[in-house]
Amino acid sequence: MIALARKTLVYEWRRFVPSVFAVGFSGVLLVMQAALVLGIFGSAALYVTASSAQIWVGYPGTQSVNFGRDIGRDVEMRLRMDPDITAVEPYVWVDGDWRAASTGQGDAHGGVSIYLSGIATEASSMLFARVLQPWQRERLREPGAVIVDQADLGTLGAQEGGVAWINGHRVRVVAAVSGLRGLGGANVLSSLATAREIAGPGHEAGGTYFVARLRQGVKPASVRDRLNQASPAQASFGPYEAWTARDFARRSQRYWMLDTGAGAGVLFMALIVCLVGSVVTSQSLKAVVAASAREYAVLNALGVSRGALGRVVIEQSFWIGALGFVLAAVVSSLLLALAMAYRVPVALTPMAVTLCALLVAVLSLLSGLGAMRSLLRADPASLLR
Structure with a gap:
């Protein structure tokens, strides 16, 4: 049958x-x-998944990457003291207003909400390592240089080599890449120096997050637990919370998927x-x-x-x-x-x-x-x- x-x-x-x-x-x-x-x-977790960092450290209780708050530079020292951490980088996050113009700031294309990410420009840097090429990081070392996603060029009214303003600061688009398109706003990358200048006074040190690379063979969960261990010595570095990259990515995705x-x-x-x-x-x-x-x-x-x-x-x-x-x-x-x-x-x-x-x-x-x-x-x- x-x-x-x-x-x-x-x-x-x-x-x-x-x-x-x-x-x-x-x-x-x-x-x-x-x-x-x-x-x-x-x-929503692009910033984590596009980076090679294994540990992310930010303000306690952060629900998603784009809700980060500044933490002190002492936290960076705490990370560098850990024997299993081989490299640490700050990540500066700035909510900005983008204005593009052909002749000047007054003749603006229009305001667009953006997320400005200040990152390290060394070739071995962890942040956005899966998106940027070494030559693109090198271009970011130029004062006021920024990189945007190709798909956002029309939204931003920009083009490669063009000029724009972020929070009133003049910037220049030195490259357009694929893989930066995010949720809720256009993503713009710059050097740490450019991002801190745009952010204004009070952002000269520290960062919104610190990311870390671990020694070969070390389990990220064990380092996370050690960093989050409550003690008077830990409290002296200021408020912070550590997550593995996988956990922080899922945390961000879960917030946007279930809590919105x-x-x-x-x-x-x-x-x-x-x-x-x-x-x-x-x-x-x-x-x-x-x-x-x-x-x-x-x-x-x-x-x-x-x-x-x-x-x-x-x-x-x-x-x-x-x-x-x-x-x-x-x-x-x-x-x-x-x-x-x-x-x-x-x-x-x-x-x-x-x-x-x-x-x-x-x-x-x-x-x-x-x-x-x-x-x-x-x-x-x-x-x-």
Whole structure:
């Protein structure tokens, strides 16, 4: 009876095409929704994931990277005293107002909210190590030099080599790169000296965060726990809290995903996508079973048990789900490539792909069970009329 399921799919493929497309449609919706969620909220942790630092230190209770508060320079000394830390860098965060103009500050293109990141310019620096090339860091050493994302050039009204003003300070765009697009505002990179000058008095020392690199083989969690250990000596360095890079990235993503209205809206849309996909797939498979009702009734009248017929329906659902997933994978790959070409924030992880595949399999299985239930309830005598 199991061979019957495959032979039916082959010889009556036209009947099953709508079901395959229904499953594929559901898979595409799931994959694209997952890619958008990971891309949009993953950008909230861009500052962490684009850097090679293993430990981040900031003000206690910071919910997301963009909510950082200044901490004292003594914290840097505390990090340098740790035997497992080999390098420390300050990170200066400035909320700024960007104004671009062709002739002067008065003839401005318009104000745009930006996030200015002051970083070290050495070739081995950790911050944004996965985005910047050594020559780009070297360009940042020029007074007033900044780097922006290519996708934000239009928003900022800027171009490479152009001039703009941040909080009234003249800057020049020395390069435009890919991979800096963030959540909530345009990201702009500068040297520590430029960022502190723009930030104004009171920011000559210390930083919003300090990041650290560890010795080879050292577990970041152990260093984090040691840095966070409460003691009178630790308190003398001022208030701070340490996180591993992985924990701080997840902390930022979780805040934007679960603690904001935008995150709740996107997650609600994801649930709607799952519901729509399950309904479409279930109805499509039920239609296939209903169209084959007479054939199943004949087999049942010839002595084939309903349990055996149910197994045929389940295997058909399996093959439909497999074909639908292949279709979804092809279409999703094309859509993701198109989205990346237009710099839409999308991202996928192996875990997300696996979960989408499992959801498609569950949708197909549940739809097959629903179709089998309607088949088992049918009266063979009425079907043969």
